[in-house]
Amino acid sequence: MARAFLIVMDSVGCGGAPDAADFGDAGANTLGHIAQVCAAGGAEEGRSGPLRLPVLDGLGLGAAIRLASGLAAPGLGATPQGRWGAATEVSRGKDTPSGHWELAGVPVPWDWTLFPDTRPAFPPGLSAAIAAAAGTAGILGDCHASGTRIIEDLGAAHLRSGWPICYTSADSVVQIAAHEGAFGLDRLIALCETLAPRLHAMRVGRVIARPFTGTPGAFRRTANRRDFAMAVPGETLLDVAAGAGRMVHAVGKIGDIFSGRGVGRLWKGADDAALFEHLLALGETAEDGSLTFANFVEFDTLYGHRRDVAGYARALEWFDARAGVLLARLKPGDLAIFTADHGNDPTWKGTEHTRERVPVLCAGTGTGEIGLCAFADVGASVAAHLGLLIPGPGRSFL
Numbered sequence: 573m574a575r576a577f578l579i580v581m582d583s584v585g586c587g588g589a590p591d592a593a594d595f596g597d598a599g600a601n602t603l604g605h606i607a608q609v610c611a612a613g614g615a616e617e618g619r620s621g622p623l624r625l626p627v628l629d630g631l632g633l634g635a636a637i638r639l640a641s642g643l644a645a646p647g648l649g650a651t652p653q654g655r656w657g658a659a660t661e662v663s664r665g666k667d668t669p670s671g672h673w674e675l676a677g678v679p680v681p682w683d684w685t686l687f688p689d690t691r692p693a694f695p696p697g698l699s700a701a702i703a704a705a706a707g708t709a710g711i712l713g714d715c716h717a718s719g720t721r722i723i724e725d726l727g728a729a730h731l732r733s734g735w736p737i738c739y740t741s742a743d744s745v746v747q748i749a750a751h752e753g754a755f756g757l758d759r760l761i762a763l764c765e766t767l768a769p770r771l772h773a774m775r776v777g778r779v780i781a782r783p784f785t786g787t788p789g790a791f792r793r794t795a796n797r798r799d800f801a802m803a804v805p806g807e808t809l810l811d812v813a814a815g816a817g818r819m820v821h822a823v824g825k826i827g828d829i830f831s832g833r834g835v836g837r838l839w840k841g842a843d844d845a846a847l848f849e850h851l852l853a854l855g856e857t858a859e860d861g862s863l864t865f866a867n868f869v870e871f872d873t874l875y876g877h878r879r880d881v882a883g884y885a886r887a888l889e890w891f892d893a894r895a896g897v898l899l900a901r902l903k904p905g906d907l908a909i910f911t912a913d914h915g916n917d918p919t920w921k922g923t924e925h926t927r928e929r930v931p932v933l934c935a936g937t938g939t940g941e942i943g944l945c946a947f948a949d950v951g952a953s954v955a956a957h958l959g960l961l962i963p964g965p966g967r968s969f970l
């Protein structure tokens with residue numbers, strides 16, 4: 573029986589979203605702009621020259637960027653050997669849950685609650701509730717911030733006061749950073765779990781625990797991040813596959829994004845390299861008829877939000893080589909789709925996600941142009957490949 577591998581390269585957008593201007597992102601193009609900077613010699617740290625992604629480009633990456641945005645990305649543009657296209661999101665958020673849920677067949681029908689970019693950012697009742705749940709006299713932060721910056725700025729005050737560092741972004745999110753040793757990892761995770769129902773009721777999409785270690789001047793975040801996401805508002809690809817008795821393997825943060833629903837087995841790792849080892853192993857061992865759904869987050873967290881073009885390019889080139897190993901392991905009848913959940917253009921202003929279309933690159937189902945499709949069509953196509961049908965607006969392009 574057929575197997576399916578749905579692989580999300582977190583934030584690897586390809587521009588051209590028709591509603592990008594509504595998000596202040598008209599012209600943003602994660603892949604296109606990285607390729608341009610690389611070709612101009614502007615991304616030379618730990619790598620060199622034009623962006624080289626022979627495996628993904630061979631499936632149709634350059635063609636997908638051109639289709640999505642009209643941009644001819646330097647170094648990309650091989651004749652596609654896979655089935656390729658670009659997907660457009662309809663959910664009104666450019667965040668990870670919106671993107672993944674819609675890829676799994678369920679667009680988000682509501683407007684998320686966003687906090688204003690003011691100080692304080694949170695309503696007083698919420699700040700008080702966080703402090704009460706933490707057992708502290710107050711909270712630190714209470715603003716929009718980049719997560720690495722805010723622990724540099726407030727980490728020492730956190731160690732002195734014991735107060736949790738609370739911040740948000742252009743996403744519908746409350747993030748709480750705390751020191752693993754001084755505050756306690758279990759305590760931080762319990763705090764986020766306690767607050768999640770209240771925030772979900774306000775239509776805040778996620779509460780994220782952001783543990784860190786180290787000393788002033790040398791704080792660093794750990795891999796023990798935990799996301800508490802709202803429940804998906806509909807039956808997803810994962811639900812349908814699990815309901816049909818299929819094994820669903822969730823690699824990386826997929827389990828968190830779907831609140832564990834429909835997940836048969838979780839595969840976690842300290843970094844994307846470890847997650848890719850799980851994916852390669854699943855290429856050998858995943859059951860007939862199974863779904864493997866993987867997220868690779870470092871493009872987004874380590875490079876997109878940090879506006880690090882060379883780092884992003886390095887990560888893409890590393891990933892491309894690993895993708896080649898995976899493709900060589902696939903068996904006849906397998907489908908692998910490489911796609912993304914939103915953009916995070918490292919050449920763009922600020923430190924936030926960018927509203928973009930995403931590439932859809934399929935291996936194992938021949939050659940041809942899919943054209944422009946919807947995010948939900950990805951989930952519908954994976955389902956169709958597995959002999960399943962998901963509800964919702966998605967239509968299979970296979």
Ligand SMILES: O=P(O)(O)O[C@H]1O[C@H](CO)[C@@H](O)[C@H]1O
Binds near residue numbers: 877
């Ligand atoms: O700056 P850091 O903490 O990485 O936060 C980023 O990660 C969050 C979740 O993906 C987003 O809301 C974005 O702000």
Ligand SMILES: [Mn+2]
Binds near residue numbers: 582583872913
């Ligand atoms: Mn994401």
Ligand SMILES: [Mn+2]
Binds near residue numbers: 872873877925
């Ligand atoms: Mn992000």
